[in-house]
Every structure is written in structure tokens, then in C-alpha cells.
Amino acid sequence: MAPPVTELTDRARDIFRAVVDGYVENGMPVGSKTIAIASGLNLSPASIRGVMQELEELGLLASPHTSAGRIPTERGLRLFVDGMMQALEPSAEERAAIEARAGHRGPVEEALAATTAALSGLSACAGLVMVPKRELALRSIGFVALSPDQAMAVLVSEDGSVENRVIQLPAGMTPSALVEAGNYMTATLSGLTLAEARARVGRQMAEGEAALDGAARALVEAGLAVWSEDGARRPVLIVRGQGRLIDAAAAADLDRVRDLLDDLEGKQEIAQLLDSASAGDATRIFIGAENKLFALSGSSVIARPFRGPGGRVVGVVGVIGPTRLNYARVVPMVDFTAATLARLMG
Incomplete structure (x- = not known):
């Protein structure tokens, strides 16, 4: 654990801050000569090296490889952030x-x-x-034929976002069944989330309330399945x-x-x-x-x-x-x- 910043002398705090500032600026070790020239502390490089050695013994600075300069350790950075940092507000x-x-x-x-x-x-x-994960409320779901065995499912949510997915069409699908499935889903599911939509469709189909032919019914189930699977991976x-x-x-x-x-x-x-x-x-x-x-x-x-x-x-x-x-x-x-x-x- 790093010592409290109040236990450091004013000279040690000034030199430690100079090392942190220099390291943050260019990512390189900071040497005593650099601090002596740039910091305005009116200290000799030898005096600064002595303080840097003390800070290293406290675990606040480290000397990487054979470099004569020092960098702050993670412990030193924690001390700086918690006790010495002066925030600079965004411009x-x-x-x-x-x-x-x-x-x-x-x-x-x-x-x-x-x-x-x-x-x-x-x-x-x-x-x-x-x-x-956000549960989108639906505004409409429609289908656009792409080929005899593929269609694009178009989902419009209540926030105005539009997403498209290509799905495989069940066998025997006709253009009228595409329209029928889209109309049913929009009329029945508008304002519901995907989870609520699946639950309602499942209940209506189980109770025989969904007036859909076999092809349209299969398309509704396929469309909800692809959107629900996609939603789970959002x-x-x-x-x-x-x-x-x-x-x-x-x-x-x-x-x-x-x-x-x-x-x-x-x-x-x-x-x-x-x-x-x-x-x-x-x-x-x-x-x-x-x-x-x-x-x-x-x-x-x-x-x-x-x-x-x-x-x-x-x-x-x-x-x-x-x-x-x-x-x-x-x-x-x-x-x-x-x-x-x-x-x-x-």
C-alpha cells in the first residue's frame, strides 16, 4: 500500500509530480537532469536523484531496465490519482x-x-x-419476397429504428401469404416487445384464434424466431x-x-x-x-x-x-x- 501523500515532504511531492507529468506526456522515463531544468525547483540533479531513490524505495517510482530515469509505478499512479491530481475540465x-x-x-x-x-x-x-439489453417495442413487421425460397423480414420499432433480416421461406409460400402474415403481425403485435409478441402469438395459435393458413402461420413463427434469436444476442x-x-x-x-x-x-x-x-x-x-x-x-x-x-x-x-x-x-x-x-x- 502506498503511503499517504501527507507523509511525503513538499520536495518529494514536487519531484514525484514532475515524474508523473513527464511520463504521462511522452511515456518515457524521466531523469533528474530533465526535472532540474524544467521544474523550476532550484535543485541540483544530484539532490533530485536522492529524492527519486527514496520514492523508489517507497514503491512509488521504478527504474525500468538500465535507464537513469524513473517512471511511476501503479502504486504511485494510484497515490497521484487519489491525492494529488488536479482535474482539468473539458474545453x-x-x-x-x-x-x-x-x-x-x-x-x-x-x-x-x-x-x-x-x-x-x-x-x-x-x-x-x-x-x-433493450426490449424493443414493435411498430410493424413485414415481409418482402427476394426469391422463391427467401424473403426479407423488416422490423420497425416504436423508436423509428428499422432492421432487416433475410429468412428462408417455408415451402408453398405465396405472395398473398407474405402479405397476410405481415398484416397479422402488425395488427396483433404492435406495441409489444418481442417476448410479449411470441407469447401472444403462441397463445392465439394454441387456442385457434389466429385466422391464418398453414403457410402464413409458418412464416409468422419463422419471423418471430429470427428476431427473438437476434435480440438475445444484442x-x-x-x-x-x-x-x-x-x-x-x-x-x-x-x-x-x-x-x-x-x-x-x-x-x-x-x-x-x-x-x-x-x-x-x-x-x-x-x-x-x-x-x-x-x-x-x-x-x-x-x-x-x-x-x-x-x-x-x-x-x-x-x-x-x-x-x-x-x-x-x-x-x-x-x-x-x-x-x-x-x-x-x-
Whole structure:
């Protein structure tokens, strides 16, 4: 465990901050000569090296390989984030960019993806957003013939989103049966979710209330089956900007980047991590091995829940990147994005 920041002398805090700032800026070890020239501390390189050695003994700094410079350890970064960081609020331009993407017309998922892409671009990290599986209410379902044995099922939800799926037609299907099946589904299922629709159709068919011929009945069942199966697989996690994780500094550590990209492929594990951040209102910061998922890749996650109607948590938004994140800049940016999404979902 890192010592409380109050136990460090003013000189040690100043030198530690200089190392963190330099490392965050360029990803390289910071040497005593660099601090002596740039920090304005009026200390000799020898004096600075002595303090850096003390900070290393406390587990706050490390000397990678044979470099004369130091980098902050994960323990040191935790101390910095919890006790020394001075947040930098997003600029007016950054806020406008996030709000513009959140105002994207169309399905909510597209607005979430666009907002996450904006956060990724501004933070130079991969952007993440997780929302619960959404039960779409139906407006209409229709069928368009493509060939004698295939048709396109067209689903329109009440939020105006339209999705298409190609399905195999049951044997003996006629154009009139396509129209009959579409009319029945729209008239009977409008306003229901897919789960409710399947239950109602099943009940009506079992009780003989569905006035459909055999071909139309088979098409209704096939159409509901394909949409229900697709709905069960709806992604709850959107990731944007993975390519931003490969920068000039990361090129020297491709194994770490490869591990991180592998982590991002395991969406279920990422979703579980974000779900753990949904409790409470505060922003959660996971640094490196503090979470076992990123023990190999040495990555950090900053995440914050956002709320919808009634104050209920409806999702979590955040970023993932190397531990040398500019926490002071990115944390407030994630906070602002969460507030923007809360207004979107309200």
C-alpha cells in the first residue's frame, strides 16, 4: 500500500509530480537532469536523484531496465490519482463535440456508439459504453419476397429504428401469404416487445384464434424466431477506437498492446468490469493489476455510471488505455460524457 501523500515532504511531492507529468506526456522515463531544468525547483540533479531513490524505495517510482530515469509505478499512479491530481475540465470545444454526437438522430444504440467514438477521439483511448439489453417495442413487421425460397423480414420499432433480416421461406409460400402474415403481425403485435409478441402469438395459435393458413402461420413463427434469436444476442457493450491504443510509445511495447487488444475481444469480461463500476455515483478508476483482467496488459480503465428516468442506472461509459493516461484530463471528460448520456436517456 502506498503511503499517504501527507507523509511525503513538499520536495518529494514536487519531484514525484514532475515524474508523473513527464511520463504521462511522452511515456518515457524521466531523469533528474530533465526535472532540474524544467521544474523550476532550484535543485541540483544530484539532490533530485536522492529524492527519486527514496520514492523508489517507497514503491512509488521504478527504474525500468538500465535507464537513469524513473517512471511511476501503479502504486504511485494510484497515490497521484487519489491525492494529488488536479482535474482539468473539458474545453468548450470538447463538450460541444460530445454533445453533438449524443444528439445523433436515429436508434439510441447509434447515438451511444457515436458518443463513445467522440470520447475515444478526445481522450486518445478506446471508448466503452455498456447498456442493458433493450426490449424493443414493435411498430410493424413485414415481409418482402427476394426469391422463391427467401424473403426479407423488416422490423420497425416504436423508436423509428428499422432492421432487416433475410429468412428462408417455408415451402408453398405465396405472395398473398407474405402479405397476410405481415398484416397479422402488425395488427396483433404492435406495441409489444418481442417476448410479449411470441407469447401472444403462441397463445392465439394454441387456442385457434389466429385466422391464418398453414403457410402464413409458418412464416409468422419463422419471423418471430429470427428476431427473438437476434435480440438475445444484442450487444450490451460498444467499443470504439481500439486503434488509438497503438501510438508511438506503444510501438515499443507491442506485447502489451497485443494483450490489451485480446482483453478487449473478451467483451463479457469487460462488461463484468463495467458492471462493477455501476454501483454508486462516483467515477471508478482501475489501474493496471488492480483488476486481474488487465494484469498482463498494464492498462487502466476509467468508468462512470449514468442514469435514466427515475434516477435508475441505465449504463456505464468509460475509456481504456495504457496506465500512463492523462488522468487529470480524461477523468472529467468521462464525467461529462456520463452526464450527457444521462440527458440522452432521460
